[in-house]
Amino acid sequence: xxxxxxxxxxxxxxxxxxxxxxxxxxxxxxxxxxxxxxxxxxxxxxxxxxxxxxxxxxxxxxxxxxxxxxxxxxxxxxxxxxxxxxxxxxxxxxxxxxxxxxxxxxxxxxxxxxxxxxxxxxxxxxxxxxxxxxxxxxxxxxxxxxxxxxxxxxxxxxxxxxxxxxxxxxxxxxxxxxxxxxxxxxxxxxxxxxxxxxxxxxxxxxxxxxxxxxxxxxxxxxxxxxxxxxxxxxxxxxxxxxxxxxxxxxx
Amino acid sequence: xxxxxxxxxxxxxxxxxxxxxxxxxxxxxxxxxxxxxxxxxxxxxxxxxxxxxxxxxxxxxxxxxxxxxxxxxxxxxxxxxxxxxxxxxxxxxxxxxxxxxxxxxxxxxxxxxxxxxxxxxxxxxxxxxxxxxxxxxxxxxxxxxxxxxxxxxxxxxxxxxxxxxxxxxxxxxxxxxxxxxxxxxxxxxxxxxxxxxxxxxxxxxxxxxxxxxxxxxxxxxxxxxxxxxxx
Numbered sequence: 001x002x003x004x005x006x007x008x009x010x011x012x013x014x015x016x017x018x019x020x021x022x023x024x025x026x027x028x029x030x031x032x033x034x035x036x037x038x039x040x041x042x043x044x045x046x047x048x049x050x051x052x053x054x055x056x057x058x059x060x061x062x063x064x065x066x067x068x069x070x071x072x073x074x075x076x077x078x079x080x081x082x083x084x085x086x087x088x089x090x091x092x093x094x095x096x097x098x099x100x101x102x103x104x105x106x107x108x109x110x111x112x113x114x115x116x117x118x119x120x121x122x123x124x125x126x127x128x129x130x131x132x133x134x135x136x137x138x139x140x141x142x143x144x145x146x147x148x149x150x151x152x153x154x155x156x157x158x159x160x161x162x163x164x165x166x167x168x169x170x171x172x173x174x175x176x177x178x179x180x181x182x183x184x185x186x187x188x189x190x191x192x193x194x195x196x197x198x199x200x201x202x203x204x205x206x207x208x209x210x211x212x213x214x215x216x217x218x219x220x221x222x223x224x225x226x227x228x229x230x231x232x233x234x235x236x237x238x239x240x241x242x243x244x245x246x247x248x249x250x251x
Numbered sequence: 252x253x254x255x256x257x258x259x260x261x262x263x264x265x266x267x268x269x270x271x272x273x274x275x276x277x278x279x280x281x282x283x284x285x286x287x288x289x290x291x292x293x294x295x296x297x298x299x300x301x302x303x304x305x306x307x308x309x310x311x312x313x314x315x316x317x318x319x320x321x322x323x324x325x326x327x328x329x330x331x332x333x334x335x336x337x338x339x340x341x342x343x344x345x346x347x348x349x350x351x352x353x354x355x356x357x358x359x360x361x362x363x364x365x366x367x368x369x370x371x372x373x374x375x376x377x378x379x380x381x382x383x384x385x386x387x388x389x390x391x392x393x394x395x396x397x398x399x400x401x402x403x404x405x406x407x408x409x410x411x412x413x414x415x416x417x418x419x420x421x422x423x424x425x426x427x428x429x430x431x432x433x434x435x436x437x438x439x440x441x442x443x444x445x446x447x448x449x450x451x452x453x454x455x456x457x458x459x460x461x462x463x464x465x466x467x468x469x470x471x472x473x474x475x476x477x478x479x480x481x482x
Contacts, residue, residue, distance in 0.1 A: 048383050070299055080385045091380035095398040095476050104394060105384035139478040157384060 007056030034213035084154035144175025270429035278354035285359030290366035321360035369404035409466040
């Protein structure tokens with residue numbers, strides 16, 4: 001389990017996370033929803049120390065961290081070892097082949113042998129249907145293919161948690177579906193995941209838990225059933241605001 | 252005319268092989284090493300650890316001063332200070348060593364900014380992706396950022412190298428018998444300035460054209476991962 005307590009993050013004088021408290025349970029898929037600029041990505045990036053909040057604590061299994069104190073290299077390494085991030089624009093390494101994108105970190109960081117790392121990478125590529133693309137460069141592939149490869153790259157590190165920051169926001173609907181199917185599979189296999197997304201159908205189908213963030217505050221923390229079927233006024237506005245069919249403006 | 256060309260060419264080519272090309276290659280390699288170090292010192296943010304932070308900031312101040320000094324003064328003046336000036340301060344250098352020091356320091360100052368801009372051109376996203384995979388700063392530089400930066404830096408670094416080949420003609424002013432100096436000496440004997448200086452210009456152009464070919468080859472090698480390049 002990951003627990004954040006009293007987390008505050010400021011950019012200049014603007015508070016983007018206002019004293020947040022939230023848990024992310026093991027083996028579950030937690031979906032973070034909320035309008036753009038609400039602090040969702042900042043929250044997710046705090047878990048991987050890509051963003052350093054000013055204060056608050058992170059409890060992650062046997063590791064505890066106080067954001068207000070300097071973080072040792074070892075602690076930062078241990079936390080990042082338990083997590084892997086998948087980015088909105090996938091951020092593959094353009095100078096490496098697909099296979100090297102997946103194997104370089106396991107070989108460099110986890111000291112796996114080349115044979116083992118490549119074997120694992122090929123199994124992962126097979127699982128996402130891209131086995132024959134191992135020797136291509138990322139620039140030769142579609143966005144959906146690149147995002148599936150970046151999921152393989154994250155999985156190759158055997159993380160406890162996969163953190164996904166709007167993994168399909170930059171994809172067209174067809175490519176988006178390819179990626180969502182893979183995430184759905186991972187969710188069924190009880191891979192711990194935390195996903196920031198704007199896709200409500202996907203959130204409804206994979207989430208074990210929903211966290212709704214707005215203006216740096218958590219306005220909802222509960223089950224998808226409560227979120228979608230018994231919404232508060234603000235959540236109902238949010239949901240109807242992003243649903244084309246029910247949009248008030250069209251009536 | 253052909254007689255004059257054929258009799259003076261061996262002497263000029265020999266000066267080129269003995270001084271112009273070695274001066275350019277040695278100075279460029281040393282300059283490049285200096286440039287990479289200077290660029291990294293200016294590019295990498297030191298860790299919070301005070302034992303690393305303050306020495307690093309001191310190094311950075313030295314790097315900034317060095318780049319400022321060599322970009323703010325003419326190359327010819329730098330060569331004069333090193334060769335004619337330093338002996339008064341008790342430092343006597345052979346003409347060749349003085350020229351190598353001047354050329355490499357000058358090239359290093361300009362090339363360090365080329366390399367720094369190439370490092371800055373690699374997006375922060377690449378660092379984020381590397382850090383989430385637990386690469387250290389060093390591993391990220393070696394495996395991810397530098398290979399991408401090299402591709403960006405190649406064309407402007409080729410500019411520096413080609414510029415340096417031609418700048419070696421300034422070494423004639425500190426008594427080195429490089430190619431241009433030899434062409435001046437021959438001219439003093441045969442009174443054919445147009446022919447002799449054109450011949451020197453032609454030989455510089457030959458060397459620089461070969462370097463341009465090398466640049467194209469290296470660009471293809473380092474760009475094979477870029478969309479649309481079929482290498």
